[in-house]
Structure formats: C-alpha cells, structure tokens
Amino acid sequence: MPATVVAGNWKMNTTLNEARTLAGGVRDLAVNAAGVEVILCPPAISLAAVRDMVSGSGVKVGAQNLHHEDSGAYTGEISAVMLNGVCQYVILGHSERRQLFGETDQQVNLKVKAAFSHGLKPIVCVGETLEQRESGQAARVISGQVGAALDGVAPVDINGLIVAYEPVWAIGTGQAATPEGAAEIMGGAISETLHSLYGSSSAAVPLLYGGSVNAGNIVDFAGQSCIHGALVGGASLQADSFMDIVRLAGETKGAGS
C-alpha cells in the first residue's frame, strides 16, 4: 500500500513573510498529520525559509518546477542541483506549466530524469482538458502523458515517484472531478501505464488526485482505494483548512495505524 500523501501547491502566492507564517501554521498543526506525508510547495524564493520553519516537524518541502540542466545560461531558472538539500520533492508537468509556459511532454521527461538523478522525488502531474474529456480521449491522453514523462526512467529509479491526476477543467474552478470519475482514470489509465512500465513495483507509487480538493470532498476522494492522497492548490493557502484535509485523508486511509 503506497504512503498517504497530501501536498500543498502554493503556486505564485505568498510573500516571504506570508510563506513563513503559513509554514509555521502547518508545522504547529502537524501533530494531527499522523501517518500522512505532508509536503509544502511554496514559491522557489521561499523554499529555504519554509524548510527552516518546518524543520524537525516531519513536514516535507517541494519545489514547483526545475530546469533540466544542472547549470548554465538559463536566466531565471533553477536546477535540480540547486534544489537538492533545500527540498526533497518537486512538482513537474503541472498543467499550468504545460498550458501557460508551453512545457512539452519531452521537457517534462527531461525534468523528471534531472530530479531523479539529483535525489529529488518528482510529483508528476497529468491531466486532460475539457475538450479532450468530452471527445472521449481522457484515458489515452493520460496514458500518453504518464508514458512520456517516464520515458527512459529505469525501474530502479522510480523509488520516490508520485503521480498526480489533475484534470485541467477541475483546477481552481471549484468543479472537482467525481471521486468515481477520478478513480476510473487513476485505477485505469494511470495504474495500467505504470504497471506496463514497472510491473509490480508500480503498486508502491502514490497516486494523488488534484483539482478543487477541499475539506468537504477529501473524504470521498481518499475513500477510493486507488487514490492515495491529494495535491491541493487553493485550499492549501490556509493552514487550518489544509491540515483539515491532511487529517481527514489520514483518517480515511487509516494512515499510520
């Protein structure tokens, strides 16, 4: 059974001081996180401050992106080498990166390889658009994204991999997928693609649902056996509501018991 994981994607929100306050709030409530792997993904400029705030609490830290090269003339970019030691996780292939910044499957793949080669655990995001869903292509699109992101990644390297299913139409819209609809893709296209690539070791990969997750719907998502946690955007910006989600996910999955 994979670990229960709840990650907060703060996106381009919080100043340095706000990030410290939010991370401190999460840390203070982390006693309620029994058995759940809690990951905070602040803007890059706040990573070190958040790491220091949550130090010793068991709360982990993740970046929201990286550049696949180790160093060089890439103005504005941050590499896996730089993130190593500051955070343990990195969100890769988020649909906002794909849609707003033109990230391709090939770039996501290079980033995933860079993350693994520098000891970072990638949270690989996949998701179909509304148009793709309505034309019956969701499963094919998702399988393609998972396969492309992991192309050339050896089975020995998938230790630490997390896959997040975030339908584009459900992100930030208040219009979450149904738990059954999410489970159909996660237990279907995602699990099957991972299994075809990695065999039985794929069963240890935590699969997160993301897209308008809140304290009111997390129990229904976590109640699905193939959903092992959540990637939370908007509702991760308040420590108490985020930690409600963490607590409820842990209780529903029986984490730590």
Ligand code: PGA
């Ligand atoms: P949301 O974002 O929870 O605000 O929908 C989720 C995400 O994009 O990771």
